[in-house]
Amino acid sequence: MSSRGASALLSRASRIRSKLQTALEATVLEVDDVSYQHAGHAAVKGSSDKETHFNVKIVSPKFEGQSLVKRHRLVYDLLAEELQSGLHALSIVAKTLHETNPNK
């Protein structure tokens, strides 16, 4: 757990991971920076922030009984601060443990 002041020094990937892990108690959490794939994206031209596009995959009990829209909205709410400070796009895979091991 990082202190408040130190969070400004962490990369966006670290901040995303920390926020999601703390809130969702994920059994699987993958945070991939794919900003390089969107380097020429018109909407982000001129942006000095390079950590703009991420793929996240989350397996968490918090998603039990939640629709896809609700799961994605939950993730967006947790990362609202990042979305307002330069995070441009997020691809989300959000599953419960049961959904990743349907035979259990």
Next chain:
Amino acid sequence: MATSLSNMFLKGIAARSLSRPLNGLFYCTRYSTTVSNDSDTHDDFKPANKLENSGISLSNVIEQDVKDNPVMVYMKGVPDFPQCGFSSLAVRVLKHYDVPISARNILDDPDLKNAVKAFSNWPTFPQIFIKGEFIGGSDIVLNMHQTGELKEKLKDITSKQ
């Protein structure tokens, strides 16, 4: 990944844009687009009550959009010329089905962009509405396509053709 996805999809009917787009701007090519300085994902989640010249609030415009058009997409670019991989993916999935796709280009109008975010409480684009219901972004539309949910949801729209 993107290439194999493209190969999976049938060529669909050319999408039509709305006949009366906001601010009278119908089509905007990439090279003439003016991208606003503000981050496209800024969202204070407050209702947008700013009035357009017509005197109708943007939230009313959006409400009318999603009500009148069975498949309504707020995206970057237009269906025939998307300007973002995610908007492109969503349109390619929808074109797999034989349904009319109505769309507005949120890059043309920052006020519209912010109004749509507030309307759906969703911070990113594209945003897809089907028969007045908010569906989600490109991840969810692709997932619904893969599970067959999307076909089910679009079934009666297709039958109206």
